[in-house]
Amino acid sequence: MNEMPGREPLPAPTVPDLSADRHRELKDVFMQTITEAPQRTAARRRWALIIAPATVATVAAVAIGAVTLTGPKANDASNAIAPTVASDSGDDAGPLLERIAFTAAAQPGTTVGADKFVYVHSKVAFAGQPKGRGSARLDPVHDREIWLPQSKGVTAQFRENGKMVRIPDVTPNSAYANLPTDPDALLKRVYKEGEVFSKNGAGPDANAFQYIGGAVSESLLPPKVTAALYRVAAKIPGVQRVKDSVDAAGRHGVAVGRTDQKGERHVWIFDARTFAFLGERSYLVKDMEWGKAGMLTGTTAVLKRGVVDKVGQLPR
Amino acid sequence: MTHTLRARLRAGDPAAFGQVFDDHAGQVHRHAVRATGSWATAEDVVSLTFFEAWRLRENVRPDGDSVLPWLLGIATNVLRNTRRAARRHSAALSRLRIETVPDLADEVTDRMRDADRLTAAVAALKRLRPADREVFMLCVWSGLDYAQAAEALGVPIGTIRSRLSRARARLRDLTEMELAPRRGQVQGGRIKAARSHQEETR
Numbered sequence: 395m396n397e398m399p400g401r402e403p404l405p406a407p408t409v410p411d412l413s414a415d416r417h418r419e420l421k422d423v424f425m426q427t428i429t430e431a432p433q434r435t436a437a438r439r440r441w442a443l444i445i446a447p448a449t450v451a452t453v454a455a456v457a458i459g460a461v462t463l464t465g466p467k468a469n470d471a472s473n474a475i476a477p478t479v480a481s482d483s484g485d486d487a488g489p490l491l492e493r494i495a496f497t498a499a500a501q502p503g504t505t506v507g508a509d510k511f512v513y514v515h516s517k518v519a520f521a522g523q524p525k526g527r528g529s530a531r532l533d534p535v536h537d538r539e540i541w542l543p544q545s546k547g548v549t550a551q552f553r554e555n556g557k558m559v560r561i562p563d564v565t566p567n568s569a570y571a572n573l574p575t576d577p578d579a580l581l582k583r584v585y586k587e588g589e590v591f592s593k594n595g596a597g598p599d600a601n602a603f604q605y606i607g608g609a610v611s612e613s614l615l616p617p618k619v620t621a622a623l624y625r626v627a628a629k630i631p632g633v634q635r636v637k638d639s640v641d642a643a644g645r646h647g648v649a650v651g652r653t654d655q656k657g658e659r660h661v662w663i664f665d666a667r668t669f670a671f672l673g674e675r676s677y678l679v680k681d682m683e684w685g686k687a688g689m690l691t692g693t694t695a696v697l698k699r700g701v702v703d704k705v706g707q708l709p710r
Numbered sequence: 711m712t713h714t715l716r717a718r719l720r721a722g723d724p725a726a727f728g729q730v731f732d733d734h735a736g737q738v739h740r741h742a743v744r745a746t747g748s749w750a751t752a753e754d755v756v757s758l759t760f761f762e763a764w765r766l767r768e769n770v771r772p773d774g775d776s777v778l779p780w781l782l783g784i785a786t787n788v789l790r791n792t793r794r795a796a797r798r799h800s801a802a803l804s805r806l807r808i809e810t811v812p813d814l815a816d817e818v819t820d821r822m823r824d825a826d827r828l829t830a831a832v833a834a835l836k837r838l839r840p841a842d843r844e845v846f847m848l849c850v851w852s853g854l855d856y857a858q859a860a861e862a863l864g865v866p867i868g869t870i871r872s873r874l875s876r877a878r879a880r881l882r883d884l885t886e887m888e889l890a891p892r893r894g895q896v897q898g899g900r901i902k903a904a905r906s907h908q909e910e911t912r
Contacts, residue, residue: 403882403885404881405850406851407830411740412739417732425727425728428724562747562748564792593769593787595769
C-alpha cells in the first residue's frame with residue numbers, strides 16, 4: 395500500500411473491538427433515526443414541524459397557535475415560517491450590522507480566566523432527516539446547557555434531555571475570544587476557519603457566515619471581538635437584512651440572514667431595541683428532496699451566558 | 711455491486727446504510743478510539759459519523775470501491791468539530807446510554823497496558839499539526855492508501871504525500887527525544903518546549 399521507509403515511528407495502538415452488543419445498540423439507534431415513521435399525515439406533519447418551537451415557547455404559544463388555524467401566509471411576520479421566504483429581501487444588512495456591532499462594542503466585557511468555563515444556556519431544535527424521500531423532522535425545542543472551557547485541551551460537556559455528553563478536543567472559548575479584531579485579518583480568518591464546513595456543499599461565503607454564527611452563539615467574547623465579527627459579517631457577499639424573525643424562545647427581533655447555494659437560509663436574530671444577540675433560525679427557501687420551502691431546519695435562543703469554575707456549576 | 715451500493719446510499723435506502731454500518735462501524739470506532747483515547751467519546755463519534763453520512767448522502771461519489779474512505783473522511787470532520795455535529799444530532803445522540811460504557815482507563819487490569827500505550831500514542835499525535843495528524847491516522851493507523859486518503863479529506867494526492875512524510879519525520883524526532891538520556895520530568899518539558907516553539911513559528 396504505502397511505501398514504508400523503515401519501521402513506522404508510531405505504530406497503531408491496539409484497541410479492543412467495539413463489542414457485538416454495543417454495535418447492535420448503536421446500529422439500532424441509527425436505523426431508528428433514519429427510518430422513523432412519520433407520526434401524522436404528510437400535510438399536517440409539515441405544519442407540526444414549523445409550529446413545534448412555538449408550542450414549547452410559552453410566551454408565543456397562544457398567538458402562534460392561533461395563526462396555524464387560519465393557515466400560514468408568507469407575509470405574516472408572526473407565523474413561524476420565514477417572512478421573506480420567496481426570495482432574498484435585497485436589503486443591505488450593512489447598516490444594521492454596523493448598529494449591532496457598535497452596540498456590542500459598548501457593552502461591559504467579562505473576563506474569563508484560563509481555568510474557567512463559559513456556561514451558555516439555550517433552547518434549541520434542529521431538523522433531522524427521517525426517511526429517504528420523506529420530510530425532515532424538527533426535534534422538540536429543548537434546553538441545552540454547555541460548559542465550554544476557556545482553554546484548549548480541556549473537555550467540554552453539554553447537557554440536553556437530561557444527558558451529559560463529553561466533548562474532548564473541543565474548540566475552546568479562547569479560540570473565538572482571541573480572534574483578531576483587525577477587519578482584514580479577521581475576514582481572512584473567518585473564511586479560513588469556515589473551511590471546516592466545506593463538506594456541506596454550501597459554499598465558502600456560507601461557511602464563513604456559519605463560522606461567525608457559531609462564534610457568537612455559544613461563547614463569551616470580548617466586546618471588541620463580537621463587534622469585529624459583525625462588521626466582518628457585513629462584508630460577506632449575500633448577507634441581507636431580514637425584517638422580522640423569531641427565536642426558539644418566541645422572541646421577535648431584527649435579523650440578518652444569508653441564503654446558501656443549496657437553498658437554506660440562516661438567520662441571526664437580535665433584540666430590536668438593545669441589539670443583543672437572541673438566537674438563530676434556519677429554513678429552506680426552496681423545495682428539496684427532504685423538505686419544502688419554508689420548512690424550519692433549526693432554531694435556537696440564547697437565554698444565559700456566564701463564567702463558572704467547573705462543569706455543572708451555574709453562574710450566579 | 712459496489713456501484714449499486716453507492717447508488718442506494720445516495721438514494722437514501724436504509725438497508726444500504728444498515729449494511730454499511732455493519733461493514734464499517736468497527737473500523738470507524740477503532741479510528742475514533744485512537745483519535746480521542748476515549749471509549750465513550752468514540753461511540754459518540756461513530757454515531758455522529760453515521761448520522762452525518764446519512765445527512766450528506768448525496769455527496770457520496772457515484773463510483774468507486776469501498777465507501778470506508780468516505781466514512782473516515784466524515785469521521786475526521788466530526789472529530790474536528792464534534793461540538794457542531796453533536797449539536798445537530800443531539801436528539802438521536804441522547805437515545806444512547808453512554809453511562810454504561812466505561813472509559814478505557816476504567817477497564818480491567820489486562821487492558822491497562824493497552825490503555826497506557828493508547829494514551830501515550832494519543833499524546834504523541836497531539837504534537838503533530840492537525841492536518842498532518844489526520845493524514846497519519848488515515849494512512850498509517852487506518853490503512854488507507856494515498857488515493858483513498860485524498861478522497862477522504864478532499865485534497866490532492868500530493869498533499870497527502872507531503873503531510874504524511876512531515877508527520878513521520880516529526881514523530882521520528884519525537885521518538886529520538888524520548889530515547890535521549892533523561893531524568894524524570896525533564897524530557898517531557900523538552901518535547902513540550904520544542905513543540906510550542908514550532909507551533910508558534912508556523
